[in-house]
Amino acid sequence: MNVSTMLVLLVVAAIAGFSIRSLVKSKKSGKGCAGCSGGCSHCSDQNSECSK
Amino acid sequence: MEYKIALAGNPNSGKTTLFNNLTGSTQYVGNWPGVTVEKKDGKLKGNKEVIIQDLPGIYSLSPYTLEEVVSRQYLVTEKPDAILNIIDGTNIERNLYLTTQLIELGIPVLVCVNMIDLVRKNGDRVDLKKLGSKLGCEVMAISALKGEGCIEAANKAIAIAKAHKKVDMPHVFTGSVEHAIAHIEESITDKVDTEFLRWYAIKIFERDEKVLQQLHFDDRLLAHLEEHIADCERELDDEAESIITNQRYSYISKVVDGAVEKKQRRENMTLSDKIDRVVTNRILALPIFAGIMWLVYYISMATVGAMATDWTNDVLFGDVVPPAITSFLEGIGCADWLISLIVDGIVGGVGAVLGFVPQMLVLFLLLAFLESCGYMARIAFIMDRIFRRFGLSGKSFIPMLVGVGCGVPGVMASRTIENDRDRKMTIMTTTFIPCGAKMPIVALIAGALFEGSAWVATSAYFIGVAAIIISGIILKKTKMFAGEPAPFVMELPAYHMPTIGIVLRSMWERGWSFIKKAGTIILLSTILIWFLSNFSMQGGFHMIDDVLEQDTTLLAGLGSLLAWVFAPLGFGTWKAAVAAITGLVAKENVVGTFGILYGFAEVAEDGAEYWGTLAADFTAAAAFSFLVFNLLCAPCFAAMGAIKREMNNKKWFWFAIGYQTVFAYLISLCVYQFWTLATGGGFGIGTVAALIVLVGMLYLLCRPAPKEETLNQAMPLTKRKAA
Numbered sequence: 001m002n003v004s005t006m007l008v009l010l011v012v013a014a015i016a017g018f019s020i021r022s023l024v025k026s027k028k029s030g031k032g033c034a035g036c037s038g039g040c041s042h043c044s045d046q047n048s049e050c051s052k
Numbered sequence: 053m054e055y056k057i058a059l060a061g062n063p064n065s066g067k068t069t070l071f072n073n074l075t076g077s078t079q080y081v082g083n084w085p086g087v088t089v090e091k092k093d094g095k096l097k098g099n100k101e102v103i104i105q106d107l108p109g110i111y112s113l114s115p116y117t118l119e120e121v122v123s124r125q126y127l128v129t130e131k132p133d134a135i136l137n138i139i140d141g142t143n144i145e146r147n148l149y150l151t152t153q154l155i156e157l158g159i160p161v162l163v164c165v166n167m168i169d170l171v172r173k174n175g176d177r178v179d180l181k182k183l184g185s186k187l188g189c190e191v192m193a194i195s196a197l198k199g200e201g202c203i204e205a206a207n208k209a210i211a212i213a214k215a216h217k218k219v220d221m222p223h224v225f226t227g228s229v230e231h232a233i234a235h236i237e238e239s240i241t242d243k244v245d246t247e248f249l250r251w252y253a254i255k256i257f258e259r260d261e262k263v264l265q266q267l268h269f270d271d272r273l274l275a276h277l278e279e280h281i282a283d284c285e286r287e288l289d290d291e292a293e294s295i296i297t298n299q300r301y302s303y304i305s306k307v308v309d310g311a312v313e314k315k316q317r318r319e320n321m322t323l324s325d326k327i328d329r330v331v332t333n334r335i336l337a338l339p340i341f342a343g344i345m346w347l348v349y350y351i352s353m354a355t356v357g358a359m360a361t362d363w364t365n366d367v368l369f370g371d372v373v374p375p376a377i378t379s380f381l382e383g384i385g386c387a388d389w390l391i392s393l394i395v396d397g398i399v400g401g402v403g404a405v406l407g408f409v410p411q412m413l414v415l416f417l418l419l420a421f422l423e424s425c426g427y428m429a430r431i432a433f434i435m436d437r438i439f440r441r442f443g444l445s446g447k448s449f450i451p452m453l454v455g456v457g458c459g460v461p462g463v464m465a466s467r468t469i470e471n472d473r474d475r476k477m478t479i480m481t482t483t484f485i486p487c488g489a490k491m492p493i494v495a496l497i498a499g500a501l502f503e504g505s506a507w508v509a510t511s512a513y514f515i516g517v518a519a520i521i522i523s524g525i526i527l528k529k530t531k532m533f534a535g536e537p538a539p540f541v542m543e544l545p546a547y548h549m550p551t552i553g554i555v556l557r558s559m560w561e562r563g564w565s566f567i568k569k570a571g572t573i574i575l576l577s578t579i580l581i582w583f584l585s586n587f588s589m590q591g592g593f594h595m596i597d598d599v600l601e602q603d604t605t606l607l608a609g610l611g612s613l614l615a616w617v618f619a620p621l622g623f624g625t626w627k628a629a630v631a632a633i634t635g636l637v638a639k640e641n642v643v644g645t646f647g648i649l650y651g652f653a654e655v656a657e658d659g660a661e662y663w664g665t666l667a668a669d670f671t672a673a674a675a676f677s678f679l680v681f682n683l684l685c686a687p688c689f690a691a692m693g694a695i696k697r698e699m700n701n702k703k704w705f706w707f708a709i710g711y712q713t714v715f716a717y718l719i720s721l722c723v724y725q726f727w728t729l730a731t732g733g734g735f736g737i738g739t740v741a742a743l744i745v746l747v748g749m750l751y752l753l754c755r756p757a758p759k760e761e762t763l764n765q766a767m768p769l770t771k772r773k774a775a
């Protein structure tokens with residue numbers, strides 16, 4: 001494995017690591033929907049408009 | 053010193069707009085503990101010591117809905133320093149119902165008459181001083197949308213909070229009721245917080261269940277209180293709760309009389325009413341709804357969105373990114389396998405999903421417009437009419453409207469449904485509506501096999517609606533779910549031109565979720581799928597160097613274990629099986645998986661169409677069956693997690709997932725088999741199976757429903773305690 005391959009592999013691993021960290025952080029902060037921004041205001045606004 | 057100002061008001065009164073004006077970006081959004089009702093608080097712009105607590109939109113402080121319970125719990129336990137009660141200036145009388153209850157709490161109240169610009173435009177007049185003196189609190193006019201008077205309102209609220217003036221409670225009720233309330237106050241003086249003495253007394257008079265549960269009075273005291281209430285009921289010949297409600301409205305009429313002058317209108321119908329006459333018409337409503345949804349999907353999937361997506365797929369992730377990355381990596385001497393992981397795996401998979409971002413943005417923009425202008429609220433009303441014929445309620449459709457963006461908040465929105473059976477049924481069926489994540493699958497199938505026809509997307513939406521109705525009818529006819537549909541009362545907000553900012557913000561929030569998912573879950577999934585689809589155990593563990601060896605890979609081996617299950621549905625190949633399974637992680641993964649397995653990046657280089665390669669593996673019937681299966685089967689893990697939380701019971705969770713998967717399987721079976729039969733395919737065992745399924749479903753739909761008896765009677769305080 002040459003140096004370029006190792007460096008690129010490190011970059012890919014770092015990106016994958018950041019993704020995992022982001023998912024774990026989202027889960028811990030209660031934003032359960034993977035990828036959902038958690039700012040459910042648009043859904044909530046619509047829900048509150050319609051909920052009565 | 054820190055001050056807490058609670059923002060309270062009816063839904064659609066402009067609370068959110070005012071809250072955003074006052075707090076700007078210093079907001080925190082979460083949930084009230086234990087419920088999905090959203091909790092928003094923020095610091096006042098320019099004065100970080102003032103916390104603005106946005107309460108859920110409510111019509112009263114009754115104990116009937118989660119929002120009401122959460123709001124009054126906050127007001128009674130957190131004791132904010134002031135309440136900023138925002139009322140709709142074009143509908144003052146109805147909004148004052150909540151105002152009278154807020155004043156009874158004894159917390160200083162500032163009433164803000166919102167939409168004052170509309171009031172002036174209508175030629176109406178509100179005498180703020182008169183209104184204030186009759187209500188016994190300060191009243192001022194604002195326009196939250198135009199930003200008029202908002203900061204002044206906040207400053208006024210702070211001033212009344214600082215002054216902490218004891219609220220001068222007006223006499224809302226007639227003599228005998230006030231007499232009974234006074235007796236109740238006397239009896240409970242040492243048992244409740246005296247700051248809320250009147251509020252508690254009125255709630256006890258109304259026999260408020262939640263308050264009584266909280267106070268734990270002994271039987272003797274309850275019997276004594278019941279005497280006073282019963283005396284008053286006998287005198288006025290009505291039930292306590294009804295007495296309070298009627299007298300409140302009488303009081304409000306007197307308050308409004310003289311303080312509010314409405315301009316005589318030649319016509320009684322507003323523009324919103326005129327539009328609603330057409331849009332919610334008994335005959336036209338559904339075709340109009342179908343037409344609007346078709347237009348939405350036509351613009352986003354077939355024209356505007358499609359043009360942008362074609363460029364993203366063919367140019368950006370076809371001609372630009374993969375060759376650029378490949379040439380860079382080859383230039384620096386990177387290993388071939390790593391180039392393959394990055395270009396064929398990550399770019400191929402993530403790129404396939406990101407390629408649909410333009411279509412998704414256009415779709416989200418149009419949906420945000422429909423939500424903001426007020427039309428989506430009408431859909432719940434229209435669907436209630438249809439649902440009620442089948443024993444369902446339009447209230448169950450609201451989570452499904454929310455689910456068009458993402459199934460998770462859709463499932464969570466089922467908490468607004470009080471009836472437990474209806475709530476469980478809604479949780480089970482909400483994810484039938486295609487969410488944003490499923491739309492790339494729709495777009496892919498539409499593009500690959502149906503020449504980008506907008507009808508595919510529109511039919512996907514209505515298949516979801518039909519699945520909900522069919523499931524609702526079938527489940528309602530089982531003992532588990534039998535019962536009358538819950539009553540459904542809703543307010544239709546007036547139509548208004550949405551502000552560009554709100555629409556774009558909504559579009560961006562959803563779009564960003566989509567992109568973020570691509571960079572997290574999809575990225576990780578594509579790495580795994582690339583690995584499994586490029587390594588084989590045949591002849592020792594090795595990386596395949598020819599696409600012809602794809603059928604010997606680890607992924608093919610795993611996919612083949614399950615592929616036979618999908619054979620009756622028309623897509624019994626390992627690739628389709630794998631794509632469907634990876635869709636459980638995130639629905640977009642279906643597209644990402646196909647992007648890797650059908651060699652997306654490579655196909656773009658040699659000019660062959662990615663969609664053409666996919667089309668070679670599927671007939672039209674099989675493709676639509678695949679689409680239907682993925683639309684209706686168990687949702688992604690995140691949505692499953694939401695279902696598990698909301699069901700709060702393992703058996704119900706597995707029942708829900710099992711039901712969705714089996715339902716999807718049976719419907720896909722019917723779609724594929726009947727479509728094949730209709731287009732000249734043979735009559736085989738599959739067709740027989742589909743016929744049996746069809747007959748079975750018709751039986752379940754048409755059989756008589758079991759009856760449920762209900763008893764609805766006002767119970768005295770002592771018997772309520774025993775119950």
